[in-house]
Amino acid sequence: MRRFVFLAMIVHLAGGASLAQWIDLSDVAVTHGSSELAGPQVVISYSFPEVGIFEDTPAYVFVRYSPDQGATWRLLPAEFLRGDGFDIVNSAGPKKIVLWGAAQAFVSDIEKAEFRVRAMKVARVPAGAFKMLTVPGGGYDESGADIAPSAVPWFYMAQYETTISMYVDFLNEMGGSGVGWNDRMADETRCGITRDGAAPHFQYKAAPGREQYPVTFVSWYAAQAFLKWCGLRLPTEAEWEKAVLGGKYLDGDTTKRVANPLPDRAYPWGNEDPDKDGSYRCNMDGKEDGFAYTAPVGSFPADKSPYGIYDMAGNVAEWTTNQYTTKWHAGTDGYRVLRGGSWTALPEGVDAIAQPTMVPIKASSFIGFRGVKGGGP
Amino acid sequence: MLAGTSISPAIPGCRGQNNGGGRHLRSPVGRGGKCAGSRFGRWSADQYLLEEPAVAGLPGNGRVNLGVIGLGNRGTQLTEYFLKRPDVEISYLCDVDRSKFTRATGLVEEARSRIPKRVQDFRQILADKDVDAVAIAAGHNWHALATIWACQAGKDVYVEKPMSLTLYEGRKMVEAARKYERVVQVGSQTMSAAYFRDALDYARSGKLGDISLVRSQLLERMEPKLTMPKPGEQAPVPKGLDWDMWCGPAPLRPYWPGTWWWRFWDYANGGLTDHAAHHMGMARAFLNLPHPKSVCSTGGRFHVLDGSETPDTQYAVFQYEKQNIVYQGGRWLPYIDTAYQTVRKRDTYPNWLRSNRVEVLGSNAMLVTCRIGAGWQVFGKEDAPIAGGYGRPGDELHVANFLECMRSRAQPNANVEETHQAMTLCHLMNASLRVGGRQLIFDAASESFVNDDEANRLLKREGRAPWLIPDKV
Numbered sequence: 001m002r003r004f005v006f007l008a009m010i011v012h013l014a015g016g017a018s019l020a021q022w023i024d025l026s027d028v029a030v031t032h033g034s035s036e037l038a039g040p041q042v043v044i045s046y047s048f049p050e051v052g053i054f055e056d057t058p059a060y061v062f063v064r065y066s067p068d069q070g071a072t073w074r075l076l077p078a079e080f081l082r083g084d085g086f087d088i089v090n091s092a093g094p095k096k097i098v099l100w101g102a103a104q105a106f107v108s109d110i111e112k113a114e115f116r117v118r119a120m121k122v123a124r125v126p127a128g129a130f131k132m133l134t135v136p137g138g139g140y141d142e143s144g145a146d147i148a149p150s151a152v153p154w155f156y157m158a159q160y161e162t163t164i165s166m167y168v169d170f171l172n173e174m175g176g177s178g179v180g181w182n183d184r185m186a187d188e189t190r191c192g193i194t195r196d197g198a199a200p201h202f203q204y205k206a207a208p209g210r211e212q213y214p215v216t217f218v219s220w221y222a223a224q225a226f227l228k229w230c231g232l233r234l235p236t237e238a239e240w241e242k243a244v245l246g247g248k249y250l251d252g253d254t255t256k257r258v259a260n261p262l263p264d265r266a267y268p269w270g271n272e273d274p275d276k277d278g279s280y281r282c283n284m285d286g287k288e289d290g291f292a293y294t295a296p297v298g299s300f301p302a303d304k305s306p307y308g309i310y311d312m313a314g315n316v317a318e319w320t321t322n323q324y325t326t327k328w329h330a331g332t333d334g335y336r337v338l339r340g341g342s343w344t345a346l347p348e349g350v351d352a353i354a355q356p357t358m359v360p361i362k363a364s365s366f367i368g369f370r371g372v373k374g375g376g377p
Numbered sequence: 378m379l380a381g382t383s384i385s386p387a388i389p390g391c392r393g394q395n396n397g398g399g400r401h402l403r404s405p406v407g408r409g410g411k412c413a414g415s416r417f418g419r420w421s422a423d424q425y426l427l428e429e430p431a432v433a434g435l436p437g438n439g440r441v442n443l444g445v446i447g448l449g450n451r452g453t454q455l456t457e458y459f460l461k462r463p464d465v466e467i468s469y470l471c472d473v474d475r476s477k478f479t480r481a482t483g484l485v486e487e488a489r490s491r492i493p494k495r496v497q498d499f500r501q502i503l504a505d506k507d508v509d510a511v512a513i514a515a516g517h518n519w520h521a522l523a524t525i526w527a528c529q530a531g532k533d534v535y536v537e538k539p540m541s542l543t544l545y546e547g548r549k550m551v552e553a554a555r556k557y558e559r560v561v562q563v564g565s566q567t568m569s570a571a572y573f574r575d576a577l578d579y580a581r582s583g584k585l586g587d588i589s590l591v592r593s594q595l596l597e598r599m600e601p602k603l604t605m606p607k608p609g610e611q612a613p614v615p616k617g618l619d620w621d622m623w624c625g626p627a628p629l630r631p632y633w634p635g636t637w638w639w640r641f642w643d644y645a646n647g648g649l650t651d652h653a654a655h656h657m658g659m660a661r662a663f664l665n666l667p668h669p670k671s672v673c674s675t676g677g678r679f680h681v682l683d684g685s686e687t688p689d690t691q692y693a694v695f696q697y698e699k700q701n702i703v704y705q706g707g708r709w710l711p712y713i714d715t716a717y718q719t720v721r722k723r724d725t726y727p728n729w730l731r732s733n734r735v736e737v738l739g740s741n742a743m744l745v746t747c748r749i750g751a752g753w754q755v756f757g758k759e760d761a762p763i764a765g766g767y768g769r770p771g772d773e774l775h776v777a778n779f780l781e782c783m784r785s786r787a788q789p790n791a792n793v794e795e796t797h798q799a800m801t802l803c804h805l806m807n808a809s810l811r812v813g814g815r816q817l818i819f820d821a822a823s824e825s826f827v828n829d830d831e832a833n834r835l836l837k838r839e840g841r842a843p844w845l846i847p848d849k850v
Contacts, residue, residue, distance in 0.1 A: 184487075266616070285492065317479065344482045344492055348475035348617030356479035364483045 021165045021211055023051055023059055023119040027094075032111055040110055042099040044117060046085060050092045053121075057308050058090035060156060060373060061119040062231045063097060064173070067107040070114060073173040075231055080105060088156060088373075089119065118230070120158060120166070122373070123307040125243050126252025127154040131263050133245070134353050136237045137337055142325045149238050154252070155375030157235060157243050160297040161311050161318065161368045162226065164192055165211035167218070170226045171204040178202055180225060182363055184217045189293050190365040191216045212296040214316045214368040220336045220360030223319045223369040232371030237322040237355070239372055240339040244268050244313075244352045246306035260306065266351045268305040268312045274347045282314030283343050284350050289314075293365070294343050313350040316368035317342040324357040333360055342366035441780055444469030444502035446523060447515030448477045451537055451564075455512045456481045458776045460488040465780065469502045470495045473515075475617035497619055499523060503530035510783060513537060514564075516638065517645040518627040521546035524561060524793075525850055528553035533783050535776070537564040539646055539654040540796050544804040544824055545837035546846055547797040553850040554793045560786065561793035562779045565658045567748040568791035569778045570771030573659070576746045576753035579764055580663050585739025585755070589699060591663055592736040593656040595706040596713045600648050603640065605684040606633040626844040640685030642811075643838070647687025649706040650803045655748045658791065658799035659735045660702050663744075667798065668821035669695040669702070674806035675814035680709035693806035704806060721750040724767045729754075808835040 028046040035041070044063065053059050063076040063086060076099065078087050085095025097117070102110040132148040167180075171193070175181050177200040185193040192210030197203045218226070220234075227233050235243070246260040247253070262270055267281070274281045280289035281302035291299070298310045305312050312318075317338040325334030335357035341350025344366045358367065443465055445456050452472075459465045470481050470493050478495050485493045499515075502508055503526055510533040513523045521541045527534045534554075540563045541547035554561040567573050580588065606612075611631030614620045620632050627643045638644035645651065676691030689709055695702040713731055720727050727734075729745050737744040742763065746753035754765035775790065782789040801824070809817050809832070818827040826832045840846055 338479070342479070342483075344479070344486055346475050346478060346495060346617075349477075349479055351476070351616070354476055354479065358480060358483070362483075364487050366479075366483050366486065 021163055022169070023121070024049060025117060025119060028117065030115055038100055040100075040103055042102060042110055042113075042115075043083075044085070044097040044099070044115055045094065046117060047094050048085070048089060048092045048119070051121075053090055053092055055090045055124070057121060057123050057159065058088050058156070059119045060122045060158075060232070061086045061089050061095075061097075061117060063099075064116045064118075064229075065106065066114040066116075067109075067112070069112070073116070074106075075229065076106070076115075078231065085117075088122070118169070120230075121160065122156040123159050123243075123305075123309050125152075125155050125157060125239070125307050126247065126250075126254070127151070127375075128247045128249055128253030128256075130242045130245060130247040132238055132241050133264060134237065134241060134355055136322045137324045138355060138357070140324045140326050141322050141337075142334075143321075143323050151247075151253070152236075152238050152242055153375040155235075155239055155372050157239070157307070157309055157372045158232070158370040159309050161214040161316055161370050162223075163211065163297055164206045164213050164215050167215040167226060168193055168204050168206050170229050171202075174225070174229060175204060176200045176202055180218075180222050182217055184363065184365070185215075187217075187365070191294075213294050214297055214311070216294060216316055216365050216368055217363040218319075218367065218369065219363045220319045220358075222363065227369075227371045230371065232373050234319055234321045234369060235372040237320045237337055237339060239375065240312075240318065240320055241352065243307060243309050244305045244340075250306050268309075268352070269302045274313065274350055282311070282341065282350055284314045284341055284345050284347060285343070291343065312340050312352075314341050314345065315343060316340075317345075317354075317356065317366055319360075319367065319369040336360045338367060440464050440466045441783060442507055442509045443467050444471060444499070444505075444508050444511045445481065446471045446499045446502065446511055446513045447519070447537075448472040448481045449514065452512070452514030453480045453484070454772070455514055455535070455537075455564075455776075456484050458773050459512065460484055461773065462776065462780060467493050468508060469493055469505070471497070471499045471502055473497055473619045473623045474615070476615065498622065500526070503527055503532060506531075508532060510534065510560075510779075516623065516625070517542060517651075518638075518643070519625050521550055522626050522844055522846055524550050525553040525846065528557040528559040528561065529850070531557065531559075533560040533779075534793075535562050535564065535779050536793075538796070538800075539651055539803065540793065540800055541804075542646060543835075543837050544801055547793075547800050547804070548824060549846050549848075549850050550793050551797050556850055558786075560779070560782045560789055562775070562782070562789040563791045563793060563796035564775070565655055565791040565796055565799070566771040566775035567655055567659060568662070568771065568795075569775035570748075570750065570768055571774065572750070572752050572766050572768030573746065573748075573771065575766050576744060577662055579753075579755065580737050580739075580744055581665070584741065584764075585737060585744055586741030588663065588737055588739045589701065590738040591660045591700070591702045592738065593653070593660040593702060593704045594734050594736070595649060595653055595656050595704070596710050596733055597648075597652070597708045597715055598711050598713055600681050600689060600708040602681055602683045603637050603685065604635055605637055606631070624841070626838075626840050626846065628841060637685075640687045642686050645687070646803065646807060647685070648708050649688060649691055650807060653704065653706060653803050653806075654796075654800060656704070656733075656735060657702075657802040658796060659746070659748065660704075661799045661802060662795075663735070663737045664697065664700055664702070666697055666700065668801055668819060668824070669697050669805070670821075671696045671816055671818050672802075672805040672809050673814065673816040674704075674809035676706070676810055688810060691806065691810060693809065695802060695805070702802070704802075715749075720752070720768075721770050726754060726765075726767070727751050804836060808832045811835055 025046040031043045033041050064073045066073045082098040083096040085097040107113050129151045135148050185191045188207045192207035249256045250258040250260050282300050283291050283295040303313045318340050320337050322337040323334045338356045467485050511527050513536040524534050524536045614632045640647050674693035676688045679690045691706040693704040734747045742755050742757040744755045750768040750770040752768035754762040757763050778790050812832050817832050
């Protein structure tokens with residue numbers, strides 16, 4: 001029996017610049033079956049398009065389901081899934097996601113459930129040594145991570161900052177009562193998400209043309225909520241810094257074939273100033289770089305880390321999990337550390353070690369985020 | 378360099394766009410912070426914020442055009458406080474480290490939907506005739522000279538505490554404020570806190586009896602051990618940091634990251650004096666007297682042994698005609714509740730025994746209070762308090778008072794003259810400590826010690842060209 005399946009993300013290439021939303025999955029279908037030994041199963045099949053998916057830059061695919069005709073939606077935990085079409089997918093072609101045990105763990109009437117499958121591009125950052133140039137939390141991280149690690153486990157990081165279109169999907173599933181949205185998001189120069197209707201059935205949409213811009217005006221808490229929604233998490237500072245600097249070996253310590261030529265680079269692209277020779281390598285302060293405010297993600301080909309992750313220098317600064325918390329912050333939730341520059345930053349503020357702090361409730365026009373998977377804090 | 382240039386003092390507040398007419402500042406300071414009729418009244422800062430200017434007769438109703446100098450934690454906080462005021466436009470942000478602009482720029486962008494000018498050299502702000510005032514939260518070594526230059530440039534000044542590194546610096550700041558008729562307020566925000574004004578009123582009413590002793594107890598938790606450079610060690614100067622200007626009037630030394638400078642006499646007065654600047658201001662306000670006759674101080678660095686020069690333990694006695702101020706300082710007391718978060722925004726009092734505090738001992742009763750919104754209480758012969766009130770920190774009220782005084786040209790709370798008196802207590806006790814703890818006799822008229830050249834040398838520092846405090850402001 002077919003039920004509902006939604007599609008997701010995409011990457012299309014335009015003039016050498018990568019732009020990102022959810023990847024469009026085609027031929028999606030849901031079938032229900034059962035076996036005497038294993039009970040009912042749900043099989044979601046789809047075709048993954050040719051959008052430049054490789055082992056180093058694969059896609060992250062996740063599934064959400066509604067047990068009540070779309071009234072509420074939940075993430076299907078990956079540990080309940082089998083097949084080759086979920087979590088990290090690194091090749092195009094027909095894929096399957098198999099769900100066993102739904103009646104025991106999720107919904108008693110699985111045939112009435114609806115499913116949505118979404119995919120986004122990520123980049124693999126292999127495990128191994130790297131030279132961290134900063135101290136997490138500036139040395140004031142009372143969560144215990146105040147020593148610069150010399151290595152971090154493998155992880156995958158979103159190639160692009162979370163876009164408005166992605167966040168709108170999140171809001172439409174989760175924000176019916178108004179959570180996750182604030183009226184500043186309607187500002188079309190800095191964000192561009194509008195809201196219609198009334199609680200508890202608010203509906204959201206991206207302002208025309210703003211779909212591929214990074215979402216802004218998101219607090220640390222809202223960023224966490226989005227990432228939980230899609231099964232990801234915020235990066236640690238160490239992960240963020242390794243993603244921009246590269247490890248000692250870019251292919252990781254297992255193979256050690258590709259030595260990092262610039263392990264202490266100043267910027268994702270190397271050491272050239274961001275505006276050297278009048279050529280703008282990222283979206284920073286001023287409109288001379290082509291953008292007075294934020295830019296569509298991936299607009300600056302040079303602003304790409306050794307692993308192929310875009311906009312780590314400019315566009316929007318990004319939330320991390322690390323804290324800056326001292327005795328002065330007792331009784332508060334302290335500060336969170338942002339990494340990366342933004343469209344408001346001077347050239348000196350877009351380097352790999354820029355480490356401003358911000359209270360987690362703050363939702364600003366120059367702050368966004370991206371997710372990671374794997375590894376661990 | 379702006380020092381010595383001819384400046385004609387302007388009247389700030391007259392410049393700029395009309396913000397709607399008839400909208401004026403409400404007087405924020407005085408007794409207004411408490412609900413009328415409430416002995417332990419609840420306090421709300423919000424009533425002073427986001428109100429349009431509302432006092433008739435002030436010389437201007439335009440917006441105050443402000444530059445913020447120094448964008449560390451405090452400078453960023455000040456940016457936020459000033460941005461809460463609709464009558465303030467922050468047109469400049471300044472830091473010698475160009476990588477430090479993120480937070481403050483974001484705050485301005487968020488509040489005003491525009492990016493302010495960002496400069497590395499604050500003299501660019503002083504040279505802009507459209508700027509009415511500056512808020513100085515740069516390193517302590519810059520407070521005095523930046524204030525003097527700002528006064529010379531015709532700007533009003535909000536300067537963070539501690540206002541001066543030496544007594545001489547403080548004197549020149551006073552002279553500059555007077556000569557150029559500037560409003561100069563020091564960031565001793567407790568002076569604007571409603572609860573503290575109430576406590577002052579009570580003490581000055583005579584209800585405590587004769588006040589002969591004020592005890593200022595600056596007791597804080599263990600200060601962190603800092604990573605100091607080994608001899609000859611230095612780190613590369615980060616891109617975008619003007620290290621020469623960061624050192625400014627202080628000696629130019631090899632770059633080293635971190636907050637080591639906070640505990641070296643050439644760059645700051647140490648953690649104790651940093652907060653003693655508040656406590657001495659409170660203690661002095663209760664006595665309301667000019668300089669003391671003598672000082673004697675002892676102490677040293679006994680607990681956090683990381684190479685810091687400034688003390689972590691200090692005791693001082695100031696002798697007045699018929700009064701004493703006794704000061705005790707320690708920054709290694711883990712059982713002390715500094716009340717920073719537990720009390721500051723709650724209707725509760727600290728456990729005074731385990732708290733920072735200032736005690737005013739009268740012949741009838743004792744008043745105890747503290748900064749950071751601790752409130753105040755008066756105790757007589759019985760256990761139950763006979764008077765008091767909860768408190769809230771005075772930061773935003775202090776900013777409001779500064780802005781009001783910019784318009785009225787009145788002296789603000791914690792004005793430079795009063796705060797120089799308070800800061801002098803810090804300089805005197807540090808001088809006594811540094812000369813081995815001997816009692817120093819102080820001549821108030823000349824602001825120098827009597828017959829003690831060694832101690833007098835500590836009241837002024839040599840400076841470093843071109844960042845010199847001018848003898849004649």
